[in-house]
Amino acid sequence: MTTPEPTPAPNEATGEEAPYRRTIKSYVLRAGRMGPGQTRAFEQFGPRFLLAYDANRKLNPADLFGRDAPLIMEIGFGMGGATAAIAQTRPDDNFLCCEVHEPGVGALLKLCGEQNIENIRIFRHDAVEVLDNMLPEQSLDGVHVFFPDPWHKSRHHKRRLIQAPFVNRLAGHLKPGGYIHLATDWEPYAEQMLEVLSAEPMLANTAEAGGSGYAEKPDYRPLTKFENRGIKLGHGVWDLVFKRV
Template identity: 75%
Template sequence: MTDPRHAQPRTPPTDVPYLRQVKSYVLRAGRTTTAQAKAYEQYGPRLLLPFDKERPFDARAAFGRDAPLVLEIGFGMGGATAHIASVRPEDNFLCCEVHEPGVGALLKLAGDGGLDNIRIVRHDAVEVLDHMLGEASLDGVHIFFPDPWHKTKHHKRRLIQGPFVNRLARKLKPGGYLHLATDWQPYAEQMLEVLRAEPLLHNTVSDEHGGYAPKPDYRPLTKFENRGLKLGHGVWDLVWRTAPKTP
């Protein structure tokens, strides 16, 4: 989950290819702590996966089992991701984040917590989606609190746009789900508009409820969400699915 209040640096780092396209992340400053660095050394060899554009992702080889596969795009410091993985041990979670301290934090949470259903790719999720994941390969996708790019002139940088949602929908298996969450109402409204325009997806709730879903039990409240709720700010969840497989 990317904290939307961090600004994007004016120049990208040299080790991340800069493409003129929407990315799944906002580059943020931050130092890796000693504990996070130790987690890289201790748990990285088992839980970190390389970005490989030459061959499809092999979930069975990566996790050592066959299980439903959920892609998480942008997990911030990993607290919610670790919680979800702990309450859904029957599912595998492939998690993408470029923020080094965040990756270190999730490595520590997963390693210390004995969570073997998490694997992490420290790379732009858009490229992971395009190069590593085949069509109908995912059972679910989580994108929680992506950067809302508040200014109108920056709306084109928002991740949730028609072409990207179509790509996500094509990666989902029949009956697979896409779960979005945001605490910025104008972005929630855009998300809903984009989802309604995607013919491969249908809403799990009726328009009588405004099109937004109740927060699923597996998604915990983040510290930023709790702070916002105390200030009277809203949070909007959207859960859409592909059509189930016909007999």
């Protein structure tokens, strides 16, 4: 596996960058306030849908979901609305979802519990550690990363999630024929995503040869309220779908 470049951690008090850490993280932790409904969802639905991270245990998806089915990993689901919609659109697939922000986890727990969405399980933990320690290679049928933080400023581009070492790690966890689906509404980030994915030898672009390299939005990915508003303002959204060769 490729050795990751070190990633700086900002000092929240001073705004200065702390010493480098030689690890990849799939998130930047930000403060968020839990609403009463989200808090209740942790208590009421957490035992049913939340998974405990354990670096010494490999997951058995059939045990987690009570069935054998294609396993899709979603990294950073925000408030979970799109995740819930996709899981309901694709009931024959299992969805393993990672998010570190408590309000988002609480919101998805609430949706799963109230709408009886049985094909979702959730880690409130860093997806990279879940990949490294709890999932064997070639265990995933798909990976979704929708609208990751674009880190607009040039000096912050190194904090972007979609970098060569992370993509290499994702590709190694895909079964042959499995896919990575990324989406962003920031064109410079879309260009970087396309460059990074195209350079990974384990992946092949599913977009039509000779075109832009970007895919048509798959039907299963719903338009978010934010995305709909952006489209009305003339903003673009770029989807990329690559498969493990």
